[in-house]
Amino acid sequence: MIWIHSELGESAIDLVMRAMVLDRPGTALVLREGPIPQPGLGEILIEIEACGVCRTDLHVVDGELPHPKLPIVPGHEIVGRVAAVGADVTGFARGERVGVPWLGATCGVCPYCRDGRENLCDRPLFTGYTRDGGYATHTLADARFCFPLPNGLDAAEAAPLLCAGLIGWRSYRMAGDAAALGLYGFGAAAHILAQVAAGQGRRVYAFTRAGDKTSQSFARSLGAVWAGGSDEMPPEPLDAAIIFAPVGALVPAALRAVKKGGRVVCGGIHMSDIPSFPYRILWEERQLVSVANLTRQDAREFLAIVPQAGIKMHVTRYPLADANTALADLRGGRLEGAAVLIP
Numbered sequence: 001m002i003w004i005h006s007e008l009g010e011s012a013i014d015l016v017m018r019a020m021v022l023d024r025p026g027t028a029l030v031l032r033e034g035p036i037p038q039p040g041l042g043e044i045l046i047e048i049e050a051c052g053v054c055r056t057d058l059h060v061v062d063g064e065l066p067h068p069k070l071p072i073v074p075g076h077e078i079v080g081r082v083a084a085v086g087a088d089v090t091g092f093a094r095g096e097r098v099g100v101p102w103l104g105a106t107c108g109v110c111p112y113c114r115d116g117r118e119n120l121c122d123r124p125l126f127t128g129y130t131r132d133g134g135y136a137t138h139t140l141a142d143a144r145f146c147f148p149l150p151n152g153l154d155a156a157e158a159a160p161l162l163c164a165g166l167i168g169w170r171s172y173r174m175a176g177d178a179a180a181l182g183l184y185g186f187g188a189a190a191h192i193l194a195q196v197a198a199g200q201g202r203r204v205y206a207f208t209r210a211g212d213k214t215s216q217s218f219a220r221s222l223g224a225v226w227a228g229g230s231d232e233m234p235p236e237p238l239d240a241a242i243i244f245a246p247v248g249a250l251v252p253a254a255l256r257a258v259k260k261g262g263r264v265v266c267g268g269i270h271m272s273d274i275p276s277f278p279y280r281i282l283w284e285e286r287q288l289v290s291v292a293n294l295t296r297q298d299a300r301e302f303l304a305i306v307p308q309a310g311i312k313m314h315v316t317r318y319p320l321a322d323a324n325t326a327l328a329d330l331r332g333g334r335l336e337g338a339a340v341l342i343p
């Protein structure tokens with residue numbers, strides 16, 4: 001796509017798309033306009049209603065993830081309407097509401113794709129990282145990796161489900177059948193997952209930055225039986241813990257908090273270095289694992305439980321042009337729940 005600097009007036013808005021574009025990691029996103037693209041083979045054109053702001057977007061913008069497509073339109077928690085359908089697309093009609101997640105395409109033929117682990121595909125495309133994403137009025141997506149969404153959902157409240165919800169869900173399943181579950185980092189993913197886990201009868205222990213009383217009371221309001229600083233030990237040993245904050249020092253902290261045979265799941269795509277720790281906190285069959293990406297099966301499972309789970313979404317809406325402010329607020333820990341851009 002060829003971008004031109006924004007100088008068209010409001011009257012031209014239907015003819016052009018607008019997007020917040022990253023030219024180079026470490027620089028601010030820039031508002032650009034360009035012609036609305038036409039969907040190619042297997043693609044749908046989506047008119048975006050809302051796009052969530054995920055911590056992974058920060059890692060892309062800050063240059064912590066290697067080899068992004070540049071320039072890139074970030075954003076992989078997209079909710080919108082099908083505006084046009086390309087050749088060979090079945091199952092989607094104009095006007096239908098769809099969601100687009102992080103997993104944008106897979107090769108379909110590598111060993112991981114063949115044995116049902118497409119989240120580990122050798123040649124994937126990721127929305128908002130290696131193909132253009134949702135910080136825009138319009139986007140193209142591979143129809144095979146889009147999901148129908150109910151019309152009844154509020155678009156802004158649905159957007160964070162597409163990554164914070166989905167990756168949270170994959171992490172949760174990876175944590176196993178834990179009656180006492182710790183969540184380290186109480187942002188967008190944990191605020192969804194705490195409600196799902198509490199609803200399923202798990203005892204949720206929420207760990208925030210030390211002294212962050214606001215996030216701790218937010219966590220308790222969403223069903224956590226205890227909330228405290230990540231430097232504290234929970235009142236009972238945990239069966240499993242999920243780390244959402246990109247802070248390597250939380251790995252030994254979580255290992256110390258889980259009981260024998262317990263599991264620590266790292267749910268993020270990037271983390272600061274993990275400090276060395278004594279073997280005895282891993283011993284006794286504690287396990288440390290990471291979660292990467294999602295499969296379409298994860299998405300189908302999670303989206304199917306959403307209507308019954310009664311999840312209350314906490315979102316802060318920003319106009320599309322304020323994407324840099326939304327990213328800064330996420331970086332600074334100034335958000336309760338999830339940030340969402342509205343074009």
Ligand SMILES: [Zn+2]
Binds near residue numbers: 106113118
């Ligand atoms: Zn593959």
Ligand SMILES: [Zn+2]
Binds near residue numbers: 055056057102164
């Ligand atoms: Zn994400």
